[in-house]
Amino acid sequence: AQSVTQLGSHVSVSEGALVLLRCNYSSSVPPYLFWYVQYPNQGLQLLLKYTSAATLVKGINGFEAEFKKSETSFHLTKPSAHMSDAAEYFCAVSEGARGNEKLTFGTGTRLTIIP
């Protein structure tokens, strides 16, 4: 069975500082991994995905994530936080061959940006 653990339900960073959101996964097969962002009162938007190509994945809005098999991690980073990054972020894992089947989500991390 697959599972996702997001460490820290709330993270606060200053504007311009590094953003680091942590995600660890468990999967019995090589996983497909995703980060989604949810802005207030909106649906989920895909930030980036790992599908076994490059281990460092670049996404939208300056975010990137690195797949580390030895650590079973897929942490999300952004070098310099912007006020518009304030949102809730979800890590998800899929064992589907195409990465588009059943998604198992983490419990989410709410990111607050301090001016």
Added chain:
Amino acid sequence: EAQVTQNPRYLITVTGKKLTVTCSQNMNHEYMSWYRQDPGLGLRQIYYSMNVEVTDKGDVPEGYKVSRKEKRNFPLILESPSPNQTSLYFCASSSYTDTQYFGPGTRLTVL
């Protein structure tokens, strides 16, 4: 514009009164799914459908029904809603070669 639409966006109802939340996508996607989002629990899958007339249970199917008579539509049915079904519901769709696109969500309150 490619999109997943849900209706209604907000709904307040009473225990036991049957309701349907509609979901429609205009991308000719085969795969559609329903999730509920609850604080501290993230998103959990309720039901999914791999294609027309093919549906299966997700992690939390109790109290819900779905149907997939047309490729574009995937309604979620609550035959007898209860307060523990108060939640934020998301529909999603994808092709077999792409990731899931999510609708804007339906906030349901059952009194």
